[in-house]
Amino acid sequence: MNRAALGALLSHWVRHPLQALTLVVGLALATGLWTGVQAINAEARQSYDRAAETLGQSALPRLEGPLTLRDLATARRAGWPVTPVVEGRLPGSRARLLGIDPFTAPPTGASDDLAEGAGLTGFLTGDLVFAAPGLDLPDGLPEVRVLDDLAPGLVLADIAVAQRLLQTSDISHLLVLGQAPVGAPPLTDLLPGTTLVDPAGQGDIARLTDSFHLNLTAFGLLAFLVGLFIVHSAIGLAFEQRRPLFRTLRALGLPTGRLTVLLGAELLVVTLVSGTLGILLGYLVAAVLLPGVAATLSGLYGASVSGSLTLSPLWWLSGFVMAGAGLALAGGQSLWQLARLPVLAPAMPRAWARAQATTLRRQAMAGVALLLLSLSLALWGQGLVMGFVCLGALLLGAALLLPPLLSVILDFGTGRARGALSQWLWSDTRQQVPGLSLALMALLLALSANIGVGTMVGSFRATFVGWLDQRLAAELYVDPGTAEEAAEMVSFLEGRVDAILPVISVETLLEGAPGDLFGQVDHATFRDNWPLLDAVPDVWDRLAAGEGALVNEQLARRTDIWAGGQIDLGAGGTRDVLGVYSDYGNPRGQAVLGIDDFNDRFPGVTPQRYGLRVDPARAPEVSNALIEAFSLPEGRIIDQAGIKGFSLAVFEQTFAVTAALNVLTLGVAGFALWASLTTLGAMRVPQVAPVWALGLSRGRLAAMDLLRAVILAAFTAALAIPVGAALAWVLLAVVNVQAFGWRLPLLPDPLGWLTLAAWALVAAALAAALPSWRLWRMPPAQLVKVFAHER
């Protein structure tokens, strides 16, 4: 009995392979996008964890200031459990060099290799360093052993070796591993001129990148929801079409319970197949997108993420769980109806439609409530989570409002329609809204998200490029190396260039949090180019005279200290704030003093870089002369075009990722629409048949179907544009400020929006093409049958 019933049930799929495909592909797409995004997030998180675990650095308080290894001895002899760290960029490469003291350091990723004797000896004598996989390292390093456990982009060396490579005798900071015995003097008394920095105040990479990952997760969830719409319509169709079969099976004596169990088993099989496909698809998505995401993260936040993907059993499982949950959600309603189905149930499309009116009213009210919530959160909400709740409420509210709005528009159209045919078209469209609403909501979500995220990235890019043009005004940037080299270089450059602008800075505490304090010469380059958001009169003259400091927007926002206020610049003293400048892409606080002022405060500090003003045409010539005269290795001299090129490449990567996700979500939404139309196409035959019988050709009916889909999509797109713009505003003005501390101007991109809307119409037309074609090609006999058979 079971076998026969199962065979009968499954035969439906054999006769409708396209439907089977819809179901499996829909679920696989949904699961795939979800797991792909999860895989990317997991990989990135793992990379941050490895980076943080290297010394547990992110969780430990640190002592900062002018420190050497002698100070390590002083602190430890006083009983303080501290360990020294030297950090810097490995000269000639993009790798981060971390120097540690293996005797006092907590366990690192290299502990096992150090416990092996030759390893420790080589490490201490400078014959061995450890490196993360996949690094491009310069020549002249000691033996390099590649360790998979090291954080990406990291080279680990003994502290003395690291000091030699970085040409310094200082250490970056002391990590404080625990408490000193009772009676030990405080570290800051023991080592004057140092400050103890609490880990809570440090810029934690994970926190910075959280919003990026939240964005990705939101994208993944959105794709999953859109996928669920597909599954919902495919399952709904399959159940609807098999009603006669269910009736037959029941009439033959198959108990309802048994039938439900069999259909449940069918769904389980679909889950397993689609889940597996989806996970494979997710792996593919992640593998394709990960390099772009890694490049974005490292470019924007300096967070290193390994570009290779590991297939973890956890996201196999999560993929199946999501697929199963999705199917249960989509199929549960159908199973529930089936279990309560009277043996001979009549079809009741009108009653169903009437019930819909109440639903629409409820939806409208819920939608308005959500939009109000979103608005109030945007105005008064605090924190990143609230920002995202605001986003979610906006999207969901807009989606819920779509069907009622469409109904209102279509009612209006029906009222205005002249002629029987156009009246029928309007009211027939109105009749279809309930059946299409899920798919249209999915389309709205996908379009709004694409418009919003696209606008955000575009605004970010335009602002950032403008800012780069302003801030990177010098034609060449050169790393002078040691103080002696720097002096030689300056005298060599005198007369060869128009101006030499030192880039000189120290790390210090700005209003209690770590940041950078710069010294800046008074030059037209800055006066002409720096974007000041807020300033006192004669700001540049006063800065040059040492009367105060400029601070970046992040610092100003965080402390709410603006031009005219006073700010504590740690080692730089307390200063008047003369102005606030925008400083995109930088998570840390920053402040600028006049160069004389800076040199008085920090006499021992030498410039990290010189910016050289020179006729752009002569830049390559100067660059070559410098390289020859000082045999500068690659990386010590960078031209402006190079820096800009790199920054723009970062954005191209971000764009590529966004664009790929856009295409995927739009594709999924189009698929949902197609599945819904297919479902409706089969169900609507009894409604179309009378119109056909009245003399309308199948071709005209099909064309009207196609038109209807396009019109519905156009309405949806028209609604999606303001929603998307609102979304972009929330992202830029709410989420961005909460996540990074700066606000970006919203740059509307109407052409891009219209292009997207056009694509939505194309997607709708494509989605409607097959069902329309079917109607056009439907054998007249099938239409006639409607009148012969009571359905």
Next chain:
Amino acid sequence: MNARLIIALIWLALPLHAQGFAGLGQGGEGFALPEPGRVFDFPADHGAHPDYRIEWWYVTAALTGEDGRDYGVQWTLFRSALTPTGPQVWMGHFGLTTPDAHFTGERFARGDIGQAGVEPTPFDAWIDDWLLTGPTFDTLQLTAQTSEAGYDLALLAQGPLVFHGDAGFSIKSQSGQASYYYSQPFYEVTGTLDLPEGPMKVTGKAWLDREWSSQPLEGDQEGWDWFSLHFDDGFRLMAFALRGGADFHYASWIAPDGTLTPYYGDALGLEPLATSVVEGRDVPTRWRLTLPAQQVDVTVEAVNPGSWQSTLFPYWEGPVRVTGSHAATGYLEMTGYE
């Protein structure tokens, strides 16, 4: 007292660790080697000898508390040169034993930055805030603590330095590996232990070993048992057995005036009487020790069989009580029990 030698060499993290406490075939190439007939030069020789591969300052104290119970304290500073010209590294060990608890601590430091070191005059040996310091080698203050326990002891020497083996040239195997080895076994101790349940005033006797070498042991020697005993009649005994290959026995019999008589081979009898399971290993914690030439036939019993030093390279070290022909307090160290 090669006990310490092997620890130090293993601490150098040579593949030894994987092979157990055996196989010390590492050469001393490029390092200075001990030779007979050295004329010691004090106080300079209390300081470090960086030409040699390994060296230590090793204090053990057998103590009695105000409550009448036995306590023990260990403080050790190891120095090691990774290569003849290369970096010096330091390791400190902390041990504090009560009849029912044992506390362990361990510190490491690189040389040349002042985090650890030894200065001969005035005498100062330290790693972090663990100190052995005083105006001379005869008057020392010993302090160290971990997060659980600590001690602060005054050591006052009541006798001269003694030189083991052939006037401080101490042979460690049949084939002649050796070290320089002298001790100050005559410290009287007063001070305070800082225990979790509160401070405990203690008195007792301490023993300070100084030893340095570059290549001390045979490859097939797998561990050792080392005893330092303070007899009630004022005599002292240092005895050790190196196990594995051909067992190697040695004892120094020290009169109250510091006169030292060395005994080799069968002159010293060592026989385990009972073992305890410590950290999953069978460790002998009751011994019969005989030195017939001095009419010594005693039973040595651990105050706390669980005196396990769970350091990077773990071993057993703790105070003992001695009964039989002579009564004594002292210290026992055992390594190589797997």
